[in-house]
Amino acid sequence: MKINCPDADIEYIEDFYSADEAHLIFNALTQHLVWRHDDIKMFGKVMKIPRLQAWYGDNSLRYRYSNITLTAEPWTAALLAIKEKVSGYCRHDFNAVLANLYRDQHDSVGWHSDDEPELGAMPTIASLSFGAEREFQLKHIITKEKMSISLASGSLLIMRGKTQHYWQHCLPKRSKLIKPRVNLSFRKICNES
Numbered sequence: 001m002k003i004n005c006p007d008a009d010i011e012y013i014e015d016f017y018s019a020d021e022a023h024l025i026f027n028a029l030t031q032h033l034v035w036r037h038d039d040i041k042m043f044g045k046v047m048k049i050p051r052l053q054a055w056y057g058d059n060s061l062r063y064r065y066s067n068i069t070l071t072a073e074p075w076t077a078a079l080l081a082i083k084e085k086v087s088g089y090c091r092h093d094f095n096a097v098l099a100n101l102y103r104d105q106h107d108s109v110g111w112h113s114d115d116e117p118e119l120g121a122m123p124t125i126a127s128l129s130f131g132a133e134r135e136f137q138l139k140h141i142i143t144k145e146k147m148s149i150s151l152a153s154g155s156l157l158i159m160r161g162k163t164q165h166y167w168q169h170c171l172p173k174r175s176k177l178i179k180p181r182v183n184l185s186f187r188k189i190c191n192e193s
Helices: 019-032 077-090
Strands: 009-013 039-042 045-048 052-057 062-065 068-071 096-102 109-112 125-131 134-140 146-151 156-160 167-171 181-187
Touching: 019 077, 019 096, 019 125, 019 181, 052 068, 077 125, 077 156, 077 181
Parallel strands: none
Antiparallel strands: 009 156, 039 045, 052 096, 062 068, 096 181, 109 167, 125 156, 125 181, 134 146, 134 167
C-alpha cells in the first residue's frame, strides 16, 4: 500500500511475513545477532544509545553516523534469506542491514533522516519490524506536517527516492509498557565513509 504524503515515495506492506514467521524470526534475531550498546554524544553529554544495535553486511562494510562507526559482521544465514526476499520485492540490491532492538517503551530513536553520504543521493531504505507493534512517526522538514504509521510485526516499510530529503522519522518513547521489537533496516552502501 502506497502511503499518501507529499515529497515522498513510501510503501507499507503489513503482512510481508506471516504472524508465525515473524514470531520465529523475532526469536532468532534477539538470540543470535551480535548486539552492541554504543555511546553517543548529545548536547555535550555522553550517554548510551537508547536501544541495542547490530550491523551486518558485505565484506566488512563500514557505516558512520552520529560519530559512531560500525563495521559489518558477516551475514548470518537467516539475515541473508531475509535480505534476498526484501531485495527481490524491492528490486534493489541491498548490501547491509542495521538491526535495532528496542527492549521496551523507553528505547527509541529520535528525529533523523537516513541521509548519510554513503547511502547515495536518493537511498532506498527497507525497514522490517518484528515483535511488538510500535508507532513510526514522520515529519516533513519544510511544512512540519506529521503522520504516524503503526508498524505491525512482520511488516515492511519502504522509503524511496526523495523521501530522506524532505522527511525525518523517529520511533518515540512511550509511557505504557511495550514488549521488545526488532527492526531490520536494509540499505545499500554506495561508498564508505
